[in-house]
Amino acid sequence: MSLLNVKDLKTSYGPVNVLAGVSFTVEPGETYALVGESGSGKTTVIRAIAGLAPAQEGSVKFDGQEIRGASERTLRPLRKDIAMMFQDPVGSLSPRLTIGSLITEPYRIQGMKDRDLDAEAKRLLEMVNLPAHFASRYPYQLSGGQARRVGVARALALEPKLILADEPTAGLDVSVQGELLNLLNDLRERLGLAMVIITHNLNVVRHVADRMGIMYLGRLVEEGTTEAVFHDPRHPYTRCLLSANPEPDPDARLERIALKGEPPSLLKRPSGCEFRERCPFAQEICTRTPQWEVDNGHGLRCLAPLHEGRAA
Amino acid sequence: MSDTLLEIDRLSVDYETARGDLKALRDISFDVRKGEIVGIVGESGCGKSTLISSILRLTAPNTRFRQGEVRFKGEDLLQLPERKMRNLRGADISIVFQDPMQTHNPVLSIGQQMLDIQHRSKTSKPEKRTRAAKMLGAVGIPDPEARLDQFPHEFSGGMRQRIAIAMALMSEPDLLIADEPTTALDATLEVQIIERLQELQQEFDCAILFISHHLGVIAELCDRVVVMYAGAVVESGEVREIFHDPKHPYTRRLIDCDPGHIKERARVLPTIPGEVPDLANLPGGCIFRDRCDQAMARCASEVPPLAQLKEGHHAACWLNHKEAAE
Numbered sequence: 001m002s003l004l005n006v007k008d009l010k011t012s013y014g015p016v017n018v019l020a021g022v023s024f025t026v027e028p029g030e031t032y033a034l035v036g037e038s039g040s041g042k043t044t045v046i047r048a049i050a051g052l053a054p055a056q057e058g059s060v061k062f063d064g065q066e067i068r069g070a071s072e073r074t075l076r077p078l079r080k081d082i083a084m085m086f087q088d089p090v091g092s093l094s095p096r097l098t099i100g101s102l103i104t105e106p107y108r109i110q111g112m113k114d115r116d117l118d119a120e121a122k123r124l125l126e127m128v129n130l131p132a133h134f135a136s137r138y139p140y141q142l143s144g145g146q147a148r149r150v151g152v153a154r155a156l157a158l159e160p161k162l163i164l165a166d167e168p169t170a171g172l173d174v175s176v177q178g179e180l181l182n183l184l185n186d187l188r189e190r191l192g193l194a195m196v197i198i199t200h201n202l203n204v205v206r207h208v209a210d211r212m213g214i215m216y217l218g219r220l221v222e223e224g225t226t227e228a229v230f231h232d233p234r235h236p237y238t239r240c241l242l243s244a245n246p247e248p249d250p251d252a253r254l255e256r257i258a259l260k261g262e263p264p265s266l267l268k269r270p271s272g273c274e275f276r277e278r279c280p281f282a283q284e285i286c287t288r289t290p291q292w293e294v295d296n297g298h299g300l301r302c303l304a305p306l307h308e309g310r311a312a
Numbered sequence: 313m314s315d316t317l318l319e320i321d322r323l324s325v326d327y328e329t330a331r332g333d334l335k336a337l338r339d340i341s342f343d344v345r346k347g348e349i350v351g352i353v354g355e356s357g358c359g360k361s362t363l364i365s366s367i368l369r370l371t372a373p374n375t376r377f378r379q380g381e382v383r384f385k386g387e388d389l390l391q392l393p394e395r396k397m398r399n400l401r402g403a404d405i406s407i408v409f410q411d412p413m414q415t416h417n418p419v420l421s422i423g424q425q426m427l428d429i430q431h432r433s434k435t436s437k438p439e440k441r442t443r444a445a446k447m448l449g450a451v452g453i454p455d456p457e458a459r460l461d462q463f464p465h466e467f468s469g470g471m472r473q474r475i476a477i478a479m480a481l482m483s484e485p486d487l488l489i490a491d492e493p494t495t496a497l498d499a500t501l502e503v504q505i506i507e508r509l510q511e512l513q514q515e516f517d518c519a520i521l522f523i524s525h526h527l528g529v530i531a532e533l534c535d536r537v538v539v540m541y542a543g544a545v546v547e548s549g550e551v552r553e554i555f556h557d558p559k560h561p562y563t564r565r566l567i568d569c570d571p572g573h574i575k576e577r578a579r580v581l582p583t584i585p586g587e588v589p590d591l592a593n594l595p596g597g598c599i600f601r602d603r604c605d606q607a608m609a610r611c612a613s614e615v616p617p618l619a620q621l622k623e624g625h626h627a628a629c630w631l632n633h634k635e636a637a638e
Contacts, residue, residue: 176355247572
């Protein structure tokens with residue numbers, strides 16, 4: 001049984017249809033990356049999984065238990081198993097609490113009174129490679145990279161089975177970004193964590209994710225193992241995203257595929273394939289609505305898919 | 313020398329703080345030629361922002377210029393009276409800031425803001441409006457005439473950044489400073505902005521000082537690169553020299569760290585352990601010594617000078633000392 005099973009999740013904020021049916025599964029110990037442009041609905045997906053955003057339709061099963069629309073009472077014990085790492089590392093830490101009390105707050109919320117909180121703080125700081133005296137510091141005294149690691153420590157406090165990480169490396173310098181990714185990879189191996197990672201940085205995805213899903217306008221348009229998607233992207237949107245990745249080499253010969261225009265408004269979803277108006281490979285057939293089809297573990301929503309080796 | 317537009321010459325800038333002087337920039341030298349794109353790379357705390365605000369002289373009250381000159385067309389901007397400096401800002405030197413969501417006034421239409429910044433021009437209002445529409449068209453905003461009446465919130469982030477570029481180029485400046493203009497944008501939009509900047513640079517023939525920590529963007533856009541670390545220039549040279557033959561350990565390791573370089577899935581990604589030193593309490597010797605894996609005895613005692621290794625390629629590292637042309 002999958003650890004997390006999201007099925008046909010739909011969310012609207014008033015007339016704005018943010019998620020138009022998102023389905024994916026995450027196995028125990030697996031890292032799944034959700035990739036897409038701003039406004040594609042990535043953050044809404046993981047907030048809906050954590051019960052922090054509404055989802056009007058669909059199902060979210062964690063360990064076989066339905067959690068969409070569950071009461072706070074049902075969710076609270078589950079929050080031991082599902083931890084969230086928020087996007088803004090400093091903003092997600094209360095400025096008035098010390099790092100020590102921030103990372104042990106989950107124990108207090110879960111009513112674990114028998115724990116020695118000072119010892120736990122020390123253990124957690126050590127786990128994320130921060131010195132023990134950081135427990136008495138305040139968030140404003142931390143650098144961005146250190147604040148991230150505090151976010152990781154807090155997420156790990158209750159030994160969750162699943163971590164939801166929203167842009168875990170955004171705003172970090174490259175030299176520090178590697179440290180955080182190494183830490184996440186290491187913890188995942190040691191603790192057997194499953195993760196859902198949201199990012200628009202494809203260079204990061206390649207090194208942490210086992211499988212990935214590409215989102216466009218609140219739907220998955222392609223899904224597969226990270227290797228398969230990087231080596232053989234079938235959806236034109238995926239191809240565009242991959243080609244838009246500037247390489248740190250002035251002589252890199254880029255076969256860049258220009259994406260036309262900007263993402264359409266969610267209030268006026270295009271007919272047929274919703275990517276059609278921006279797609280450099282659009283054909284006549286694309287006025288029909290593509291269905292989600294899975295071939296050998298590789299999911300795709302496209303009527304005119306690209307094939308391996310096809311000149312882009 | 314006549315084609316040199318901007319010369320930063322041995323510039324040192326401190327911030328006076330309660331803890332003592334924070335040495336934000338130390339002995340910075342580099343130049344920007346006419347029509348050239350120069351990239352400045354460096355991580356948080358390397359002094360990029362202090363450098364930009366020093367060029368524009370938009371510095372915080374506790375800023376102290378300790379030594380050096382900022383020459384623009386041969387004239388030292390640090391000595392210029394404020395009135396002349398005001399005439400220069402936005403006319404000869406303009407800037408595009410990092411956050412496109414906050415650079416526009418939310419309660420004025422884009423058209424109004426684009427008219428306002430033409431206050432120096434003697435042309436009539438309809439002429440200014442036509443020019444504004446033309447500039448919006450030049451940065452690829454469809455249907456520019458109609459969109460002039462819209463407000464900032466009606467544009468996406470990528471469009472707002474392009475509008476900011478249009479506004480910065482309106483006065484046809486000789487120098488455009490772009491401070492991390494793509495950091496807040498998605499990769500697809502980032503590419504659009506870079507390509508647009510390249511086209512516009514050709515069209516308007518202005519020089520661009522492009523500040524970024526994104527090595528991929530720098531590699532793609534810039535002719536020359538200046539690498540900064542903890543308030544000092546550690547290396548500068550042509551973009552190919554910097555990326556293919558870096559002469560400073562910091563440059564080399566920064567490039568190694570970029571995951572864009574690593575094509576196959578890596579279990580452990582390279583990092584640069586350690587932290588940037590405290591600028592209020594600088595250690596002696598080389599600034600990068602504590603994090604450098606090739607540090608020698610000499611690095612602890614003497615600050616390596618920014619030495620020319622070959623025409624146009626400078627590095628501040630004792631490792632190059634034998635080949636340095638001194």
